[in-house]
Amino acid sequence: MFQIKFLQQSFDELLIEITGSASVEEAVALDRELLNILEAQPLKNVKLDLGGLDYLDGAGIAVIRNFVRNCHKFSNNATLINIPLGGKRFLESNLSDSHATMGILDGIDEPDVATQIKHGISNLRNSSADMITFIGGVVDAFWSGLRRSGSIRWDGLAKLFEKAGVDAVPIVAALGFLMGCILAFQAAIQLRKFGANIFVADLVSVSICLEMGPLLTSLIISGRSGAGYAAHIGSMQASEEIDALRVLGIDPILYLVCPRIIAVALAAPCLTMISNIVGIIGGCVVAGFSLDITPTAYFNQVKRVLEISDVTKGLIKSLVFGIEIASIGCLRGFQVRGGAESVGYATTSAVVTCIFVLTVTNALFAVLFYYFPRIWSF
Amino acid sequence: MSDNHYVSVISVRNLTAGYAGETVIRDISFEIPGGKIFAIMGRSGCGKTTLFRAMVGLLKPASGEIYYGDDKMEPISEQPKIEILRKIGVLFQSGALFTSMTVAENVAMPLTQFTSLPQPVIEEIVAMKLELVGLQDSAKKLPGELSGGMQKRAALARAMALDPHILFFDEPSAGLDPLTSSELDETIRSINSFMGTTVVLITHELRSVYSVADSVILLDPSEKTIIARGRPRELEQDVSDKRVRDFFHGGLN
Numbered sequence: 361m362f363q364i365k366f367l368q369q370s371f372d373e374l375l376i377e378i379t380g381s382a383s384v385e386e387a388v389a390l391d392r393e394l395l396n397i398l399e400a401q402p403l404k405n406v407k408l409d410l411g412g413l414d415y416l417d418g419a420g421i422a423v424i425r426n427f428v429r430n431c432h433k434f435s436n437n438a439t440l441i442n443i444p445l446g447g448k449r450f451l452e453s454n455l456s457d458s459h460a461t462m463g464i465l466d467g468i469d470e471p472d473v474a475t476q477i478k479h480g481i482s483n484l485r486n487s488s489a490d491m492i493t494f495i496g497g498v499v500d501a502f503w504s505g506l507r508r509s510g511s512i513r514w515d516g517l518a519k520l521f522e523k524a525g526v527d528a529v530p531i532v533a534a535l536g537f538l539m540g541c542i543l544a545f546q547a548a549i550q551l552r553k554f555g556a557n558i559f560v561a562d563l564v565s566v567s568i569c570l571e572m573g574p575l576l577t578s579l580i581i582s583g584r585s586g587a588g589y590a591a592h593i594g595s596m597q598a599s600e601e602i603d604a605l606r607v608l609g610i611d612p613i614l615y616l617v618c619p620r621i622i623a624v625a626l627a628a629p630c631l632t633m634i635s636n637i638v639g640i641i642g643g644c645v646v647a648g649f650s651l652d653i654t655p656t657a658y659f660n661q662v663k664r665v666l667e668i669s670d671v672t673k674g675l676i677k678s679l680v681f682g683i684e685i686a687s688i689g690c691l692r693g694f695q696v697r698g699g700a701e702s703v704g705y706a707t708t709s710a711v712v713t714c715i716f717v718l719t720v721t722n723a724l725f726a727v728l729f730y731y732f733p734r735i736w737s738f
Numbered sequence: 739m740s741d742n743h744y745v746s747v748i749s750v751r752n753l754t755a756g757y758a759g760e761t762v763i764r765d766i767s768f769e770i771p772g773g774k775i776f777a778i779m780g781r782s783g784c785g786k787t788t789l790f791r792a793m794v795g796l797l798k799p800a801s802g803e804i805y806y807g808d809d810k811m812e813p814i815s816e817q818p819k820i821e822i823l824r825k826i827g828v829l830f831q832s833g834a835l836f837t838s839m840t841v842a843e844n845v846a847m848p849l850t851q852f853t854s855l856p857q858p859v860i861e862e863i864v865a866m867k868l869e870l871v872g873l874q875d876s877a878k879k880l881p882g883e884l885s886g887g888m889q890k891r892a893a894l895a896r897a898m899a900l901d902p903h904i905l906f907f908d909e910p911s912a913g914l915d916p917l918t919s920s921e922l923d924e925t926i927r928s929i930n931s932f933m934g935t936t937v938v939l940i941t942h943e944l945r946s947v948y949s950v951a952d953s954v955i956l957l958d959p960s961e962k963t964i965i966a967r968g969r970p971r972e973l974e975q976d977v978s979d980k981r982v983r984d985f986f987h988g989g990l991n
Contacts, residue, residue: 595837596837599832599834599837600830600831600832600834601834601835601836601837603791603796603830603834604828604830604834604835604836605836606795606796607794607795607796607823607826607828608823608847608848608851608852609820609823609824609851609852610851
């Protein structure tokens, strides 16, 4: 409990005596009372006598400091007298300078737009530099690896291929099948209007083999292997395992990255092929149910319209996508600086970058195939 | 001939290094005598980890040189100096065991990497090293199955696999209870006395330093250089520099 007594000493001077206890229990009431006093009578000079306080804690000190700051805001002069021992440190300092404490809970200061743009450009430059250095390192590693054939670790390759390829078959098959069904279903709605039902086979088989198969499969691989490699290598980076490799004279890129790139480059076309087959079958199932097309008719149409070049173009795309995914996943892993949070960031960043790069590469391939359609039919 | 030459001395000359434009250590020079236990000490942020990384080739210094005998150490990112790397063993702060390999495979790594010894010989060496650190029953375990102290011992076995001339210990007592820590000190002492291995300790643990170190350099974060060097007990008595006093007496004066 506290008591406030005030004495008007002269027409613009006020002496406020606080007695009793100024602790966290009384802080809210004390703060309000002091503010009322200030608002009720604008004054030139306020003296706060704290000699009667028998208990003063941090909250009480903070309320008094706040009061003094408010006095200064109203252009009043506030002085404290008879400050108890426990309050000396924070109540004797020049409180008009304590405006520095205002706003400390406001969160991080966002830099202005110009600085943000500057940071953005320098980040872009650094990450491009990282990527180019990494690509150089990978090419160099492969080059030296091929010359000294003992140095690429072929023994781990089977395990990596199993993880990247074989383990992904169920999900690729399931999603491929569903995609074939969805494509056929949507196609059916439109083609029925023209009585052109049989062309559902054309649409499903060509678009799956050329575009949807490679892209969907690669997106699945990004989520599984791209993120996985980023997490694995990132954790190794965080726990100094990469440093330990270097100190043993082992090139981490040759040891970790090259086998992974080879594994995914081999796995991706295989998975794409599975996705293609299963997708065409999915299309057949839907075509049977909603367009009354018999499987025989469907597959005859597929055979008629699907060219080998359509399939090979798709497989080449998925090979390139696979190389990109593994490279990006490993690069993000090496870029980890710090602990778990950094590893988490690297993992999501790997997937996002993969999606972006895959989309751009796909577009480039579309242009390439348009201008050189015949090269791909072997 | 540096092939048969016992790489017994490390010579650091005018080394300046840091990260991303910020200098952490400036113009540092010192020599590490062969066969002794040498400690690099300092408060947090003094640059001892930076110095350590530069010495083992993980960090490219801004300027200065590091010599192992007559061989100049190049940073690993450029052209790894295999002759130097095979003569040093490193025990990282967290052990840094390869988590996808068993303990025995970890210990065998330097052997398969730097030598062309036949498999049975490698297995013998691995078994011997594991017995030296008391982990002979954990040979087939994965690092994740070991306690922190055991992981450090396994990492020590790996660092010692090739009986290196020089062993680096980065904060060996970090994460260890005092008992295990003094056992590790004892191990360091016996490696040094039985095999004449030069030991470089990067630490801030005074107890260990008094217990094992022959000589010490003290780094300072604001000076960014060596502020004291000598025997640990000598530096403890030295009253001339306040920072040295504060470090050796824990700020109690």
